[in-house]
Amino acid sequence: MGARIRSFDWASGPLGPIESWPTGLRVAVDLMLASRFPTCLFWGPDLIAIYNDSFIPILGQKPEALGQPLRITWSEAWADLKPITDKALAGESTFIENFLVPVARRGFIEDAWFTFCYSPVFDEHGNVAGMLDTVVETTEKVLSERQSRQDSERQQALLAQMPGFACLLSGPEHVFAYVNDAYIKLVGPRELIGRSVREAFPELQGQGYYERLDRVFSTGKGLSVSANPVRLDQQPGERFVDLIYEPIRDENGVVTGIFVGGYDVTDRVVAETSLRELNIELERRVVERTLARGRAWQVSPEMLCVINADGYFELTNPAWESTLGWTEAEMASAPYTYFVHPEDIEPSHRAWIDASERGLPVLRFENRYRTKTGNYRWLSWVAVPEDGKVYCITRDVQEEKEHAAALAERTAERDVLAEIVGTTDAFIQVLDLDYCFLAINKANVNEYERVFGVRPAVGDNLLALLDNAAGPRDRENARALWGRAMAGESFTEQDEFGDPSLDRRYYEMRFEVLRDKFGVQIGAFMMSTDITERLREQRELLSAQEALRQAQKMEAVGQLTGGIAHDFNNLLAAISGSLQLIKVKLERGNTAGIDRYIDMSENSVRRASALTQRLLAFSRRQTLDPKPTDINRLMSGMEELVRRTVGPSVEVEVRGADSLWATKVDAPQLENALLNLCINARDAMPQGGKLAIETANRSLDERAARERELPPGEYVSLSVTDTGSGIPPDLVKRIFDPFFTTKPLGQGTGLGLSMVYGFVRQSGGQVRVDSALGRGTTMCIYLPRHIGNADESEENTSARLVATGDDETILLIEDEETIRSVMTEVLGEAGYRVLSAPDGPSGLRILQGAGRIDLLITDVGLPGGLNGRQVADAGREHRPELKVLFITGYAETVAVGNGLMAHGMQVMTKPFEIAGLANKVREMLDGA
Numbered sequence: 001m002g003a004r005i006r007s008f009d010w011a012s013g014p015l016g017p018i019e020s021w022p023t024g025l026r027v028a029v030d031l032m033l034a035s036r037f038p039t040c041l042f043w044g045p046d047l048i049a050i051y052n053d054s055f056i057p058i059l060g061q062k063p064e065a066l067g068q069p070l071r072i073t074w075s076e077a078w079a080d081l082k083p084i085t086d087k088a089l090a091g092e093s094t095f096i097e098n099f100l101v102p103v104a105r106r107g108f109i110e111d112a113w114f115t116f117c118y119s120p121v122f123d124e125h126g127n128v129a130g131m132l133d134t135v136v137e138t139t140e141k142v143l144s145e146r147q148s149r150q151d152s153e154r155q156q157a158l159l160a161q162m163p164g165f166a167c168l169l170s171g172p173e174h175v176f177a178y179v180n181d182a183y184i185k186l187v188g189p190r191e192l193i194g195r196s197v198r199e200a201f202p203e204l205q206g207q208g209y210y211e212r213l214d215r216v217f218s219t220g221k222g223l224s225v226s227a228n229p230v231r232l233d234q235q236p237g238e239r240f241v242d243l244i245y246e247p248i249r250d251e252n253g254v255v256t257g258i259f260v261g262g263y264d265v266t267d268r269v270v271a272e273t274s275l276r277e278l279n280i281e282l283e284r285r286v287v288e289r290t291l292a293r294g295r296a297w298q299v300s301p302e303m304l305c306v307i308n309a310d311g312y313f314e315l316t317n318p319a320w321e322s323t324l325g326w327t328e329a330e331m332a333s334a335p336y337t338y339f340v341h342p343e344d345i346e347p348s349h350r351a352w353i354d355a356s357e358r359g360l361p362v363l364r365f366e367n368r369y370r371t372k373t374g375n376y377r378w379l380s381w382v383a384v385p386e387d388g389k390v391y392c393i394t395r396d397v398q399e400e401k402e403h404a405a406a407l408a409e410r411t412a413e414r415d416v417l418a419e420i421v422g423t424t425d426a427f428i429q430v431l432d433l434d435y436c437f438l439a440i441n442k443a444n445v446n447e448y449e450r451v452f453g454v455r456p457a458v459g460d461n462l463l464a465l466l467d468n469a470a471g472p473r474d475r476e477n478a479r480a481l482w483g484r485a486m487a488g489e490s491f492t493e494q495d496e497f498g499d500p501s502l503d504r505r506y507y508e509m510r511f512e513v514l515r516d517k518f519g520v521q522i523g524a525f526m527m528s529t530d531i532t533e534r535l536r537e538q539r540e541l542l543s544a545q546e547a548l549r550q551a552q553k554m555e556a557v558g559q560l561t562g563g564i565a566h567d568f569n570n571l572l573a574a575i576s577g578s579l580q581l582i583k584v585k586l587e588r589g590n591t592a593g594i595d596r597y598i599d600m601s602e603n604s605v606r607r608a609s610a611l612t613q614r615l616l617a618f619s620r621r622q623t624l625d626p627k628p629t630d631i632n633r634l635m636s637g638m639e640e641l642v643r644r645t646v647g648p649s650v651e652v653e654v655r656g657a658d659s660l661w662a663t664k665v666d667a668p669q670l671e672n673a674l675l676n677l678c679i680n681a682r683d684a685m686p687q688g689g690k691l692a693i694e695t696a697n698r699s700l701d702e703r704a705a706r707e708r709e710l711p712p713g714e715y716v717s718l719s720v721t722d723t724g725s726g727i728p729p730d731l732v733k734r735i736f737d738p739f740f741t742t743k744p745l746g747q748g749t750g751l752g753l754s755m756v757y758g759f760v761r762q763s764g765g766q767v768r769v770d771s772a773l774g775r776g777t778t779m780c781i782y783l784p785r786h787i788g789n790a791d792e793s794e795e796n797t798s799a800r801l802v803a804t805g806d807d808e809t810i811l812l813i814e815d816e817e818t819i820r821s822v823m824t825e826v827l828g829e830a831g832y833r834v835l836s837a838p839d840g841p842s843g844l845r846i847l848q849g850a851g852r853i854d855l856l857i858t859d860v861g862l863p864g865g866l867n868g869r870q871v872a873d874a875g876r877e878h879r880p881e882l883k884v885l886f887i888t889g890y891a892e893t894v895a896v897g898n899g900l901m902a903h904g905m906q907v908m909t910k911p912f913e914i915a916g917l918a919n920k921v922r923e924m925l926d927g928a
Contacts (some may be wrong), residue, residue, distance in 0.1 A: 001053045002033050004066065013067050014046050024123035025130075032132065036038040041121065042070050043130035047085060049073060058114075058137055060105030076109060077101040088131035098138050113142040144455075166261040168248070169197065174213050174258065185242070186264055188234030213258060216245045220255045227269055240269040250427075253529070281796040303379070303394035304417075309356060311335040314389070317322075323396050325372030339375050341368035355385045366397065404784075427507075430514060433486060435462045438514075438523060447530075449500030451505060471499065476562045485511040485524035494531065513617045519805040558856065575604045586754065605911050626664045626763065630790035631695050631718055631783075632656035638671055642678050642693070649688030650681075657695045663716045664786040667764050667836065670718075677720040677779045680753065684724025684777060692721040698782065710766050714785040721778040727771040735769065756781075805831035808925055809851070812836045813843035813858040813871060819910075823857070830918045840866030847875035853882065855925055860888040872905065883924050887912075 011017045015025070022839050026527040032041045033052050040051035040058075047070040051364070059065055061559060062429040074081060076698035080101065087094050095117045103112040114558055116135035152185060165183035167176060174197040184192075192200050198210060207230060216223050223245040243262040247255045297317050306315040313331040321327055324339075331339075340348050344367035351367075352793070354360040362383040368376040373669040378400040383390050427444035431437060437458050449455045452469040458464070462482065466475045474497050481493060490512050498504035509528040516522050578597040585594055635654060643652050681691050698715045705712040727735065736757040760767050764784045810832050814820040826832045835853070840862040847853065858868040866874075872884040886907040901907070908920055 001051070001056075005029065005033075005050060008066060010067065013048065015048055021345075022123055022129075024121070026122050028130065028132065033125060035134070038135050038137075040133045040135070041130060042085070042133060043121070047071070047130070055135070058135060060103065061107070062105055070693065074101075074103075080879075084118055089128050090121050091128050093117065093119045098142055102694065111141045112137060114138060126377075138486055147455075163244075164261055164263040167192075168257060169213065170257040172214075172217055173198075174217070174882065177257065186235075186239075187232055190234065203231065203233070203470055207231065207378075214249055216258055217255055220247050220249070222246045223645075224244065227265055237420050239264060239266045241265060257454065262673055271780055273341070301687050303396065305331075305392045305394065306708050307336060307356075307383075307390045307392065309357075309388050311352065313336065323371075324369060324377065339369045341370065344368050351381070351383070352390075355383045355390045359385050360783050361385070401510075426527040426529050428525065428527050431462060431482065431486075432523040432525060433521070435482065435486075436460065437462065439525075444528075446689065451503045453499060469499070470497075470829070474498070481509065481511065485513065486521075488513055488521060499790075504528050504536050542803075572604075575601045578604075602913075609909070609911050626666050627666050628662050628663060628786050628788055628790045629667050630660070631670070631716055632660045633790070634667055635669060635674070635693055635695060635718070638674060639693075642675065642691075646678060646682040651688075652684060652692045653690065653692045655694040657697060659697075660695050661697050661714065662786040662788060662790040663783040665783055666759070669759045669763075670783075672761055673781065674720070675719065676753070676756050677781075680779075681720055681722035681724065681777070684722050684726075689776075691724040692719075694719050694721070697785075708766050708782060712780060715765070716780045716785055717780050717782050718888070719778055719780040721776065723776040726773040726775055726777055727769070728773060732769050732771055735766070805922065807833060808854040809830065809833045809835065810855045810857060810921065811843065811846055811853050812855070813840065813862060813868065815839055815859060815861075815863050826914050826917065826919065828919075832921070839864035840868070840871045844871050844874055847871070855883045855885065855921060856886045857887060857921070861884055876902075883922060885920060 008018075010021075017023065021029075028041050028043070029050055032039045032050065035052060036054060038047055038052070038058050039052040040055050042049055049065050049068055049070060051066070059073075062073060070081065070085065071078045080099075084094050084096070097115045098113045099116065100114055101114060102109050114135050115138050116133055118131045119134070120128045121130045121132050141707065165186050166178075166180045167183050168178040169175060170177045176192040176197070177194055179192050179615045187201075190200060197213060199203070201209070204210060209230075212223060212225075223243075225241075227240045228243055229240055231238055231818055241262050242265050243260065246259045248257040248259055250256050257265065298918040300317060301319060301321055303319045304317040305320065307311055308314050314489060316328050316331045320331060326339075328927075337345060337348070337351070347365075351362050351365045355362050356851075362381060365381045365383070366378060367381075368377050370376055377396060378401045380394055380397045381391045382394075385391075388772075398400045427447050428439070428441045429444050437456055437460050439458060440456055440819060445455050445457075452466075454469045456465055463475075463479065467477055470478070477495055477497070480494075481594055484491060488678055492508065492510045494506065495507050496504060496506050506541060507528045508531045509526055512523060513521055513527050514523040514525050515759040551800045570649040578601040582594055582597050635656060639652070639654050678691065678693070685691075696719075698717050700708065700710060700712055700715060702712050736753050757767050760781055760783070768780045768782070768783045769777065770780070790831060805827070811828055812820060812823055812827070814823065814836070815838055818923075820838070824836055827834045835846055835851075837846055841864045843856075843858065843862075844866060847856065858871055862868055862871070868886055868888075872882075872886075876882050876884075880905070884905045884906065886901075887910060888907065904924075905921070906924060908917065
């Protein structure tokens with residue numbers, strides 16, 4: 001805009017060339033151009049316009065206004081604006097909000113509203129030289145507020161026109177917060193607002209009203225009652241009312257009050273009672289045939305007739321012709337079915353059978369009869385059979401039917417308004433069968449604007465509105481949900497809606513069918529609430545619960561490591577103390593009793609090794625020593641230990657399968673696993689029970705193996721079955737998780753089954769659980785079959801008989817310097833030539849050299865980027881017949897320790913006895 005101002009032909013106008021403009025004008029123009037608000041500077045006596053870019057939309061389709069006087073550009077509003085400009089030129093600022101100005105734009109005069117400020121602008125001499133107009137158009141805001149007021153006034157008018165009574169009750173004591181005039185008219189003048197129902201209406205005691213309110217408030221479920229009798233002190237006699245009760249909820253869904261609405265139907269009840277009495281009298285008169293002929297027959301407004309056994313009208317009075325147009329002769333020329341509406345033939349035939357064949361009176365039966373002009377009118381019949389004929393009194397009820405239809409529409413409107421009043425905390429919309437809005441509350445209109453940018457109104461079509469405002473997913477979801485409701489389904493759903501560029505929210509939507517008083521569906525309505533924050537809080541709660549579980553696990557790890565540290569410190573203290581005593585004795589030249597201290601140290605080392613194995617079993621990374629094993633023999637050897645462990649209240653039964661296959665497994669670890677399962681079974685039977693230990697041969701095909709997450713093949717199973725309390729289905733899948741336990745706090749760590757699972761999976765097997773609440777649990781271990789016989793007896797040779805070497809060459813790779821030095825010295829004293837390396841790469845270089853190497857001894861976990869297995873595999877590429885002995889205290893790879901090693905490879909677990917190492921070396925070199 002600054003460029004346009006500089007290039008404008010100011011010389012031909014009142015302001016003159018731009019170079020001659022006074023300093024005050026130049027400064028005012030600079031300030032105006034720098035403003036981000038729509039701003040126009042009017043200068044000089046003629047108020048010549050100079051404006052910024054933001055002001056251009058204010059002009060709309062007006063001609064170019066730059067350099068034009070205010071009175072020319074805004075000529076249509078000049079009469080209203082001149083008094084305000086005079087104040088500004090007199091030095092007075094004026095701020096006006098929502099000022100109506102008729103504006104000529106878009107080809108016609110239209111009303112527009114502006115909020116603006118006229119401020120005087122002074123020249124360098126302090127005189128008013130012009131004025132600054134800062135303006136914002138508020139037409140849309142004004143029209144929106146006007147529409148909102150009109151909607152509110154319309155809704156209030158609808159509520160005011162409700163023919164029924166209504167009140168709002170607050171809290172569990174049902175305190176009156178609002179009553180309309182119809183309610184006061186019903187109950188009579190009395191003090192209500194601020195008083196409870198029990199205080200205001202003590203005479204309702206024993207009439208069931210208190211109890212009904214209490215039930216609606218406590219359950220949150222609405223209630224409707226028809227023709228309910230009520231006795232009030234200030235009203236004579238008994239009255240009858242139709243009632244609806246709807247709970248009012250706060251933003252959290254908690255019931256805070258009740259909306260009560262209804263109608264006084266006393267006159268209707270009295271009229272129905274009178275009608276029944278009248279019908280009885282009419283039946284009597286028909287039976288007596290007092291109206292068969294005579295003056296009453298001629299002048300009666302009721303349609304009187306006699307129908308013979310063939311269904312033809314023998315007699316009809318003049319009222320038939322005046323009502324339907326048929327003469328008496330025309331009525332008698334055809335059977336009654338000729339005149340009946342096709343849809344009413346079947347029920348009319350049933351009523352005729354009741355009267356003509358079964359001899360039963362027919363009361364207040366309704367059907368439609370054709371008039372002579374081709375239209376149909378509703379008739380109501382009272383028919384009494386006698387002497388083979390049927391005597392009838394018939395009334396024209398067409399006007400009553402039309403009135404009932406109109407009443408049904410008002411009833412539907414009443415129901416809609418009751419829902420709007422009764423659930424003001426929700427978003428409510430009501431559609432007819434054509435998907436047009438019958439009603440929508442203000443909260444829902446505002447929500448549509450927030451998430452879709454549109455404001456629906458009564459009469460708008462929902463589908464058309466969504467086609468223009470919603471994305472494809474929202475349109476399809478809305479069509480599907482409303483389609484279910486229009487098909488007669490009542491249901492509740494949760495889904496996400498909204499334009500992502502505006503807002504997207506989650507809603508819980510309750511759809512209900514809208515019916516008229518005859519049960520015919522006329523539409524559907526939906527009540528929904530925004531549950532976005534509730535879902536977020538649920539996710540945060542789940543996250544907090546997960547964090548709590550993690551904290552509990554970490555606490556258990558802390559307890560575990562603290563206990564292990566305590567045990568290791570005790571073992572180290574025993575070893576250190578024994579070594580120090582040995583050192584003192586040797587320094588004094590006294591060797592007496594040294595063997596005792598050596599035995600104490602060795603015992604502590606064995607205990608530390610056992611503790612380490614338990615830790616590795618828990619972490620599922622233990623180094624196993626699998627051997628061919630007869631599980632029947634193992635199970636029998638443990639039977640007495642199991643019986644002592646579970647106690648006398650548990651009956652133990654051991655069943656070994658005949659010809660049981662062997663399996664290759666670490667027998668001591670399997671014994672620990674079996675004992676652990678038996679202890680768990682005992683704890684599941686605190687009152688005693690039966691414990692069964694059983695073995696079996698299992699051949700698993702593809703399906704069975706897939707169900708057990710195992711490869712197909714042959715397996716040996718070891719199962720432990722109890723008759724205890726069982727495990728809930730939702731917990732079965734978690735029982736092998738570390739730290740998970742179903743036992744009470746302080747009675748279980750959640751580590752036992754985790755260790756069993758880790759050991760079995762490392763052994764190539766699986767653990768399966770079959771449990772039923774109240775009937776017990778079976779834990780079944782599957783282990784792969786070993787082709788061959790199990791060892792008959794455990795090797796029991798003395799580990800202290802050290803086998804010697806014959807000058808063979810051994811390469812030792814060990815990163816721990818102390819262990820490397822000890823092993824080098826032991827092997828050297830045993831008669832071997834020892835080469836050593838501290839890491840994988842340096843050891844591999846020796847293997848790839850030309851010297852003789854008979855055996856590689858390597859730790860599994862090594863520094864330098866190569867572990868022991870990688871060094872061994874690379875070394876065998878250069879020396880294919882190389883024998884390898886792995887030594888490890890922690891299995892870095894499952895390939896070492898689970899039976900997957902190549903031929904000529906074996907493993908030893910740290911710590912080990914020196915004699916055991918020498919014997920294992922000799923065994924491997926001899927090819928045993």
